[in-house]
Amino acid sequence: MIVRRVLNNSIVAAIDDNLDEVILLGRGIGFKSSPGQHVDPATVDKVFRLDGRAAQDRFALVAQSVPAEVLQATEEIVAAARERLEAPLSDTVFAALADHLAYAVERQAQGVSLANALESEVSRFYPAEHRLGLDALAIVARVIGTALPRDEATNIALHLINAQTAGGGSAHREIELTHQILDVARLHLGLTYDESSLEYQRFSQHVRYFAQRVLRGKTVDKDDDDGLLSVLVEKKPELVACAVRIAAFVKERHGQEMSSSEMVYLTMHLDRVA
Template sequence: MKVHKILNNNVIVTLDDKGKELILTGRGIGFKKREGDLIDINLIEKQFSLDNKDILPKFNELLSEIPLEVLTTSQIIINHAKECMESKLQDSIYISLTDHIHFAIERHKQGFDIPNGFLWEIKKFYPKEFQIGLYALSVIKKRLGIELPEDEAGFITFHIINSQLNGTMPNIVNMTKIMREILNIVKYHFNIEYDEDCLSYQRFVTHLKFFAQRILSKGTQTQQDSSLYEIVRQKYHQAYLCTKQIDLHLIQQYQHPLTDDESLYLTIHIERLRTELKKT
């Protein structure tokens, strides 16, 4: 293996047999090296291979600015996230999460921790991803000696979710906001307390994730038979009245009137949730 580019003393770029760029990290791996020099394989600690060529320049720039310890720690966290999540994480997480962790550490050293206003919702809506966030804090503490607040686990969770959806961070924040608003409407309409362990609640939250994503992406559902909508509207009248409240809220706040199909599915989920909570 030969040096193709030198990013800094600890990060270099080489080419594989097919001419694809590989990023190698290791303490001193690029020290006093030039392009074309042989690489000491004993110094290689980590290897990155990104499929998305568009983000390679940004990633290379990031690697030249971030300490090796932070870079390696971030990769450990990302590898753990990939093992835990069923859906594939986008390559962009190597940039977004690594940059966030580095910035969070620098802010913490300066005594400037940012509170996460969505921490409660993150714990409730994204428990699996939040556990990855908590794992990340433990790895950062163990490897870097920095104890970040729990709020940062929430921010890291956002990056994991964002990488799954391949969206943007503001959209994830807004998705969570929409979900919270709808859950509050249902809660106060029926004057109920949620049992977050019940299956209907978990199904409802899952539905709201995709529903909120569709609102923000301006997507629509395929229209189904309207006769089913009429049946549900009459059979589950109380749940339907709650859905109409949600409809008015979404029109006022997001200029998104519910379609019949959206009303149909919301009404069914609300009715199932309401019925199950009445039994407890």
């Protein structure tokens, strides 16, 4: 590998044997290095391979301003997330998470703690990401030596969620819309949700995925279920009326039409929790 840029004494941008740009992390790797020189493999502790020039440039910029141990913790957290989450993570997560962790560690040193009001929603709708956030606190404590407050688990989880939804709305918007739709159904039908029940978990997951589609502008546009919807109107008029109210809310707030297929799916899920 050949040095392209020296970012600091511990980080260099380099060109590997495939002519791809990589970020190299190693104690003293940048000391007395200069562009064009070959990299001594013995000085390399970590290799960051990021797809896309924008992700590379952003990470290189962040890497210059954060401690090496923050990058190490970031790499471990992202590696754990990629192993345990089903959805792929965008490489943009490296820069965003490293930047966040650096400020979180700095705030903790200053005795500043910021509460996250989304913890209950994140733990409910994104349990895997929230568990990773909690595990990330242990990684930070071990690698950086800083004990971050529990609220930071939610912040870390949100970075992981956003890295999965890079093509659509942010995690905050997705959670907010999911919560709003659940509230419309609850108020319209006078429900008291049993959040521990399998029926509620399936319903909330369906609403979450629907919210994702709405924010990405990719709702199901098929109207293949007009006949089944007519049957439901006769047999479950109150549930269909609730689905219609949700459809009106989504149309008003996000300009997305709900097809008959979406209405049928939603009504059937409502029937399980009503």
